[in-house]
Amino acid sequence: MKLPSPKLTTRMRSFIDHAILHAPFWDVCCDHGYVGIKALVSNQFPMVHFVDQVPHIMKRLQTLIYQNRELRSEHQYRLHVCSGEEIDIDVEGTLLIAGVGGFTMKNILNALIDKDHLQCDRILLSPHTDEKVIVEFIISDFFQALYSVDDKKLLTEGKRERPLYILNKKRAL
Template sequence: MKLSPRLNAINQLVTQPYTHIWDCCCDHGFLGAHLLLQGMAETVHFVDSVSSICQQLENKLTRFSPPTQNNTSPHWQVHCADVASLKLAQSARQLVIIAGVGGELSIKLLTGLLEHNAQLDFDIIVCPVHEQFQLRQFLITRNLKLISEQIIEDNQRYYELLYLSRHAKQALTSTGEMWNLRLDAHQRYLDKTIQHYQQRSRSRPHPALSAYLKIQQNPGIA
């Protein structure tokens, strides 16, 4: 199945194979399946907390597991589990993907994941549905650095796609450095974000509002 623009953008980020890739909150497993068939991991793990989703996905993967691009049999596992309590493999080369859920839930899942795997080094791709500012602040407190970041427009919705590692060189910021206001999509997303925080600032100023207004007022820095 063809991936949505959001999932395709995540798929294109993975250019080097991992030992393990964990597709968390995997829903129908479209992203993990593409990574599996491209041979981007020795094992792709599909993780969801809904048992019916996990059972359906396991049935599909069992029926349809053709050779990968490297002509090897794909390896996969389905886990019906809470991502926050997930124990990763004892491997140095692994990637965790959390996409399609809100920023607050992403923070909850990553809090548990980082605590339960504190001794492991793993990369993270996160693409929240909303509350990006709060998620970025959380990630900064966990000393995660930026491999890359981008804005994705998909079905008239906007997403921030963050590729992270503790050993990357670029510092993560609360609003991001990926803005290009010459692009209509970026300008629309910024306008929508400012309107959101203006509404939230009616009773009490929200710190995100002034941060995003600076981007609008100083387009040369974007």
């Protein structure tokens, strides 16, 4: 089976371009998994985590990865069939949450913080709805103590423009 890379849009490619290389990559709310697959075959990330709460979506993704001969055995990945809120290991490297609403993003980030699992150096957020909700959260004093919002890009997809917020972990002084 061929890689789904032809379907990778400029928006999706931009997520990879802004990730930290040589560190884990988390594609949370992954759906089709195209972004994570691209990260996987790029060989630039030691581990790619796919997370989605819908079992049949993850089954389809697992089949796609199994059947893809281009994915050699040294490609490291893990599929998590759970909601982002239920992730139960440390999230390190880059955390991408794209294509969902601001409420969902806020819930996932809050859940990870509560469990002390939000350990990544970079967060990429591209909300499709409720942008105000996530913006208010990431600029709150509470969140600003952990991550700074260092950039906002506008990504074009078809006739739409989607925001991409790039956050980096605050370093202890």
